Amino acid sequence: MNITLPDGSIRKLESGSTGLDLANSIGPGLAKAAIAVEVNGSQKDLCDPIMDDSEVSIITIDSKEGLEIMRHTLTAQVLARAVKNLYPDTKLAIGPTITDGFYYDFEFKKPISTEDLEDIEKEMKKVIATNSAITKSLHTKKEAIKVFKKEKEPYKESIIKDSDQEDSFQLYYQEDCKFVDLCRGPHLPNLKHIGSFKLTKLAGAYWKGDSKNKMLTRIYGTAWKNDKDLNAYLHSIEEAEKRDHRKLGKEMDLFHFQEEAPGMVFWHPNGWTIYRNLRNFVRRRLQESGYIEVNTPQVIDRKLWEASGHWDKYRENMFITEIDEEHANEKRINALKPMNCPGHVQIYNQGIKSYKDLPLKYAEFGLCHRYEPSGTMHGLMRVRAFTQDDGHIFCTENQIESETGLFIEFLSSLYADLGFKEFDIKLSTRPEMRVGSDETWDKAEAALEAAIKNLGYPYRIDEGDGAFYGPKLDFVLTDAIGREWQCGTFQLDFNLAERLDAHFIGEDGKKHNPVMIHRAVLGSFERFIGILIENYAGKLPFWLAPQQVVVASIISEVDDYSIEILELLKKQGIRAEVDLRNEKISYKVREHSSKKVPIILAIGKNEMNDKTVSIRRIGSKETNVLQLDDAINEIVKSNNL
């Protein structure tokens, strides 16, 4: 048979030759380095026979694929075997690879703790030191079930039972022990190909990702080709953790949380300055693109939530208030708004709307409260009280596509101005439980997809992840350590207008329900500010920085001149402070730099005599001496977005 290699060259081998034979035929060095092969696009073990003419490439640990195979063997063969050695009555569940590493889910008889990871790591090193060869055998469903019944591995059994294939279950063994694991493969041919690794954390995880199932213990690890790559990775994680908005929020004195109001932000003056600047920016842009700002009540009677459907579907996430009977004429139950939409419909419903009024776009910086489960809160990223840059577009079905396009363009221009050139778009389509006809869903999904495609953005589809009332687009940004957060959203709603009796008079003179589109660009100010802080590592763009300039005196003789500069800056609307403390200039520079103040003006005798300033920008060790007027002009200029 003819084997075509990636460089286009062709080798003739006997049918039934293996990847290892092929590597050997090319050279002994490659045979030693080979860990698997890719045959016609799918990965195979080195020992798998190749029967027909094929395109084959040999995988080594130097490639992305090779690294992943190594991680896979490390978790499924080494970690699992080590855990079984130390805790023989542990049950094995699953152990896949993930970005930069792997995990394995176990059911332990007795819970283990983080300290035990060290022992497990040591045991793993022992396992690796055996340099065992890895072999495999193929089995039918029946045989495979029998094996794992005997091994008392109920999770493996269940995986086999649920599989839709019948006769090619692969069992992997190591030559020197009776450890066996079920695996789709491929695996390393031998444990000596394992590189450098570290177990990183311990966490709970539900079997099959379903919270109704038992919680298993998940061990996470990271693995690399060698120590150098491993250390580089660990270092990059450390660096990323320095950007954590919770840490920077403390250092920069932006906000805090406390027990009496979990998940709700106490904004300090510095943090609130960022918030206000961001809000002014968004407000201006909303106005420019045809939105009308409104404001709706915080606390609303349950009757409206019953009408909107929230009381039924969402009550456990709502803060419910009761009025002390002594102080109320009647006992009414209210809820803090978890969303602004019902309020906006109330405004829409005042007066009769014509098709000529559509699309009608309301915007609100609406403060919403949601009772999020305790384990889900995360700094500013997931909170119980947050302000959305919310908006609702009331339009006709025919206007959906053009409104989608307008929105994506609006969002990407805002994101770009805020420093995010890259973001992910997720299209979520119809779920099983839904309202509206299939025809409407077809049209709606197609309109969303067409709008993204027209603008040429990449996107991914999340099948069945839409809301019951309509499909949606989500716009996702990534935090310092790679966690994804949904920020912008664009959700079609065929339900609410009808429920809350919103309509317009069409060209035909008859009443119609408008389509409602729930949309937000930042999502929540809280989350977005968290992302901003992490994206810039605290060094926010000049216009957003809470303190923009510090005038730092070098000797007390120049105090008056320093104050004069401060006043000039303030007059220009610059957020400036003066630092006249009895400290050395190095000390002042260090302190204000660590607080991420963008510009430090150092003022000494020379500056005073020459009417100049010495300007130092954050992130640069350079200083420039400028004429005072020029410096002020330059600073004012950089304050414009």
Place this chain on the structure above:
RNA sequence: GCUCAUAUAGCUCAGUGGUAGAGCACUUGCUUGGUAAGUAAGAGGUCACCGGUUCAAGUCCGGUUAUGAGCUCCA
């Protein structure tokens, strides 16, 4: 909500059953200096909260609350 962990000075953290500690920050004194920490002294704590074990608990045990990592959830 679930699993595991954590909670000590404003911050970062040490303290394995016997009188509560360090560095930084803070206050005061000396020092007026040229771009990331000048110097000395002082002040600062109901060791998250509730209960238990013990002659004795920051320390051991149980519970609560909050926080962290991950899982589930986020209409």
